[in-house]
Amino acid sequence: MPLITPGVGDTTYANSINQLVNVLQQPPGGQEVRRYHISGNSYAVGVFLTTYVLSRSRGTVPVSATIDTSGAALLNLNKPVANNLTSAGVQVYATSTAVSTVCIVGGNLTYQY
């Protein structure tokens, strides 16, 4: 959802300021979409590839996170897992299904606050 730019000389309402506050500090029910991408090589089956996705919101804790593979379909990896949800972000990892020089997955990560 776009943010509103108040014009010069406009009366500034609380809503104008809170739209920014709600990005930096997500309210209950807020959402934040980030991207993640994991790639690497695997010397054995079950090798662990991981990344950490920081949230933009500060001082808030996501109650859940949803990940998809819309950016890069699973290649030589098991389905990705998001875990350890904290105020800083979330860890995303996947384990390899084969010995390969190319293991890839990526997509959206949606935080729910």
Added chain:
Amino acid sequence: MLDDYDPTTQQLTYHCPNPDCKYHNCKNWEAFRECLHHDAVQYIVVQADNLRGQDAIMAQVSRDNRLEGSTHKHHISHPEIVWVDDSTVALPVCPDCAERGVHTQTFLKVRFTEQELRSENIRIPHRDPTNPAVITHFTQHPAVERHRQLAQDLPPPQVALPMLAGGTLDATLTVINPPT
């Protein structure tokens, strides 16, 4: 997040955040939840008659474009409802997204520290309508209790995975090529 969890029947319901999914259903979300994909900014002209000066244009969030969809309903015994670490539970993969070749899965935070329970989005202030500067009381984010109850009803996590941030090492280590 869970839209509902009934401890009696142990049924849980939730929706998919992907806008193209038939399980998106943001039209029927709880009132406090926003939809990044379908909520839109709407401009309203306030006539000068209602103001002291000239016409004013105000912006507000419109929910008119929200979509109606289906709801994921599962029993707690579903094989894909599993612990992924000691504070996170995975929900089943969305079948509609999977049909389109996208693997979508939601993970719930089910355990919260005391500090996390005091976070700005978890402890919700309620203000006096006649004097919005006054906070009358606080309530807790509704998903917290649902997620906690789900965690309580699930069998406890059996394996703590090593290498995960915040996790603990609980595995038998085998020494390969021990020094002679």
